[in-house]
Amino acid sequence: MDKWKRTEAALDQFFSILSCEICHAKPVKDPKKFVICGHFVCEACNTNEQICKVCSTRTPNNYKLSDHILTNLIHDLHLMQEVITEKKCFDVPNKEEHNKVLPNKTISKKGESKFSKSSNDSTLDNYNYVPKIMTKNVHKRNAKGETPLHSACLKGQVEYVKILLMHGAKPNTKDNANWTPLQEAVSMGFYDITTLLLEAGACPDTPGMDNRTALHEAVLGNRENEVQLLLRYHANQNVFDRYGKKPIDYCSSENIRKYLLEGTNGDTSELLELNVSSDYRNCLDISIYSTTVQYIVFASNLSDDNRQLLRRIAKKHRIKIVSAFSSSVTHVVVETNDQNITKLTYDIILALLHGKWILNSQWISIIAEIDDTIDIDFELFEIIGSPVVGIPRKFRENAEKQCPRLFNSCYFYFSLQSKNEYVIGDIRFTKESLVKLVIEGEGTVLTREPDPNDIKCTSQITPFHVANNPFHSLYKCTTFIIYMPGKDEPRIKYNMKTMKSLPLIWLIECIEKFTLIDPTLLGITSNL
Known part of the structure; x- marks a missing residue:
């Protein structure tokens, strides 16, 4: 159509203006701006020199910044160009044709189109018109904490997934069950969507429910193609879930076991060719489009x-x-x-x-x-x-990486006095402030002193941050009684496989060193 040709010509002219001020390449990819003079250059011309080649102005400390305004402008122009090419979002059919294609359409009080679509209905995937209501709230969650991207992945809506990613949907968002869209797609066996998400920057090693990754889910579901795909994207085969098991420990297929043992050479040449440009990937947690707080x-x-x-x-x-x-x-x-x-x-x-x-x-x-x-x-x-x-x-x-925090799968009982202050180094702690630290570290605080006979249900659980070391003395330890040496020591001290009494200094040093410290390294012997 003539209107598309005129628009494409205008876009070409716009792109010609956005050329590198050194090599005149167009459009500029990842433009860098000299802080002092304001000239911008392309990625290829972004050298480490302190002098601007355009005006010879010296920039102190060799400091160049990405030009945010130009980057966003080029991003939007690419999006316009892609939309025009595919005739999506703008080429709205007449009412009669629209109703033929979408018979389940209803009209809300505000006149907005709403669509009821079953998981087996592929109408949206085959239809070029994309209602605004489907893209304006890409981060909105439902009662389960699922974003539209989660839902689209569950329903196998490939085209909708592409559109959501183009509109800034974040592929690493977790729902209330800690599942990412990637884990949803893998568990359902949607290979094309899995590829789309990985291409869009989805992390293959993000733990979900029970600290299982997408590779765990692929193995559990005997998804051979998805296992191979995740391995090509360097999914970690040695990550452990809360039961101390790696993906291969759940393997029931000889083919999948072979893939896991052989690994991958990192070759991604066979990956699906996608229509999602890299310009739309890896959205920041802090939105660059925010107009209030950055x-x-x-x-x-x-x-x-x-x-x-x-x-x-x-x-x-x-x-x-x-x-x-x-x-x-x-x-x-x-x-x-x-x-x-x-x-x-x-x-x-x-x-x-x-x-x-x-x-x-x-x-x-x-x-x-x-x-x-x-x-x-x-x-x-x-x-x-x-x-x-x-x-x-x-x-x-x-x-x-959205991995569990330090005290995930750990239970703490503080054998301390609520009114006392406890000094570790230069910091004064109260029992209340220590409880807060454990909770912020994803640990669970017990209000009653645990009975060894009541913790059998946790005997199969492995804390995430020692799961990679079965020889660690805390490998299966999930319950910790924290005390301060002296008069507040507990009446009974435990040194069991699943429950141990440890001094307060151990808890603080675990945070200082980002690990559950082996008590023997602090001189805490087995003879408590």
């Missing part, structure tokens, strides 16, 4: 100068500053020493357990000098220790 920042132990500077730039960068840590916080900013290590505080412990970004105060100075922060590399400012080196990053990566 970051929720908790400032912990900041100097007065840095605290005032953060307040001044808060509105400029859509930063909400909070006075207390909560799960909604996206970044914690702290002061560090010359080695980029911060002092451990109760708030820092909470941030670690949640896997939040913990940044040094230099981040404030940098964003005060620039106009756009959306593509800033937070790893440049992440603290390296708190105080143990490498632990903040381990907590964060664990959270990004």
Whole structure:
């Protein structure tokens, strides 16, 4: 049609304007902007030189940032181009043809089209018109915590899955049962949808119910094709569920066992050719389209100068500053020493357990000098220790992979006095604050001292963070009685396979080192 040709010509002209200012390649892919002069270059011309090749202006500290405005503009232009090519969303049929194709259509009071569609109805997959109601709330959840992407994966709606991904649906979102869309698709045996999700950035190793990954589900369902596909995307074969079992432990098929034993060479040449552009993949948890809050920042132990500077730039960068840590916080900013290590505080412990970004105060100075922060590399400012080196990053990566937190599948009873304070290092704890730490780490707090005869039901459970080591002394230990050496020690101490009495210092050091520490390493012998 002529209107499509005219629109495509206009888009081509628009793309010609968005050319690299050095090599004139068009359109610019992942444009980088020089902070001082504002010129932008393409990915190929994004060298490490400090001098802009366009105007010879020197950029301090070799600092170039991704141009967020251009990136979004190019993203939307690509989307328009793809929509025009496929004649989707805009080429609405007349009413008579529409009703022939979609006989189950009803009209709401507001005049919006609603569709009742059974799992076996493939009408949507074969129809080019996509109602706006199906794409405007891609993150809305139902009573089960399922997003539209979850539902589409369950029903095998391939085309709808493509559209949702193009509109920013997040492939790693969990529902109330901790299942991701990938696990739904794998369990149903929808190979094409599984491929779509993996291409869109779905993590194959995210644990779901009972800490089982998509590979566990594929093996349990004897899904040979899905097993091969997940292995080509480097799914971890050595990840353990809450019962200490790897995917191969559930294998009942000799072919699947062979695939798991042979592994994969990483060749993805046989993967399905998809129509989902990489420009639409890997949406950030913090939406780049937000018009209100971009970051929720908790400032912990900041100097007065840095605290005032953060307040001044808060509105400029859509930063909400909070006075207390909560799960909604996206970044914690702290002061560090010359080695980029911060002092451990109760708030820092909470941030670690949640896997939040913990940044040094230099981040404030940098964003005060620039106009756009959306593509800033937070790893440049992440603290390296708190105080143990490498632990903040381990907590964060664990959270990004949506893996269980440190105390998952663990039960704690505190043999402590509610009114007392307990000092570990420079931190004062109460029983209430310790209970909160366990809960934030996905542990369960017991209100009554456990009876060894009552914990048989947990004897088959393995805590997630020791499941990879069957020789660990806590491999099958799920119940911990925490005490403070001295007058508050419990009357009876236990050193059983599934239940142990351990001092409070053990609990805090587990957090400091992001592991369930073998008690023998702390000098706690078997003779309690």
